[in-house]
Amino acid sequence: MNSSQKQTKSKIPPNRSQFLQPAATSLTLLIMKRLIFLLILALVFCSAQSRSIIPRHQPHPSLQISNKTQNEASCSFTVVIRTSCSSTRYTLDHISLAFGDAYGIQVYAPHLDDPASRVFESCSTDTFQISGPCTYQICYLYLYRSGYDGWIPYDVTVYGYNSKPATFYYNVKVPADIWYGFNYCSGARATSSAATK
Structure with a gap:
């Protein structure tokens, strides 16, 4: 009986969650990578925008030599x-x-x-x-x-x-x-x- 149970267990298809776990993990990593990329892109964009606060060229009517x-x-x-x-x-x-x-x-x-x-x-x-x-x-x-x-x-x-x-x-x-x-x-x-x- 033990031997037949072993044979039966070997014929049962593996649990689907075993296949889904690695796929879910790689999907999570992909999403995390994209979120990090978007965060970095947002930081770069914000820092580039913040540089525009620096005074631009302007007239100086009272400059004397x-x-x-x-x-x-x-x-x-x-x-x-x-x-x-x-x-x-x-x-x-x-x-x-x-x-x-x-x-x-x-x-x-x-x-x-x-x-x-x-x-x-x-x-x-x-x-x-x-x-x-x-x-x-x-x-x-x-x-x-x-x-x-x-x-x-x-x-x-x-x-x-x-x-x-x-x-x-x-x-x-x-x-x-x-x-x-x-x-x-x-x-x-x-x-x-x-x-x-």
Whole structure:
């Protein structure tokens, strides 16, 4: 009887739950992987959206250039300006530049333009060596444009002795006859104190 029971038991099909368990486990793992992927995607999207809170380029009508900054020349800066491919083919606009640090130390470079040397042409990169007072980390930069061509810079990168390269992205038309740019310093003190020196 024992032997027949054994034979009978061996003929009974295995329990279905044995087959469903591995399938359910792999389905659960698949769902978990997808949920984790969606969570990571949501975090990346949220962090990308949160970057838009950083101040964008804006006019600075009260920016004043200090005479002191024009007369000091103890450090050399390399400024690389890339002109947008959306800009006019060439420009006769007059372009000036002012940048500085959070301590109010400012570097001013008037009239970088020179139509004879083909600067600021569409899709071009122009490099300038500018002398000025030594700064700490560059955290603000403004461009001044006068003229009618509507020059569009793509970005401006400043390389300084005491600071990491600082890049400021524009890719918009700089309004005429007003300082226009960025201030990532920790307060308004940076550009206003330069005017009082």
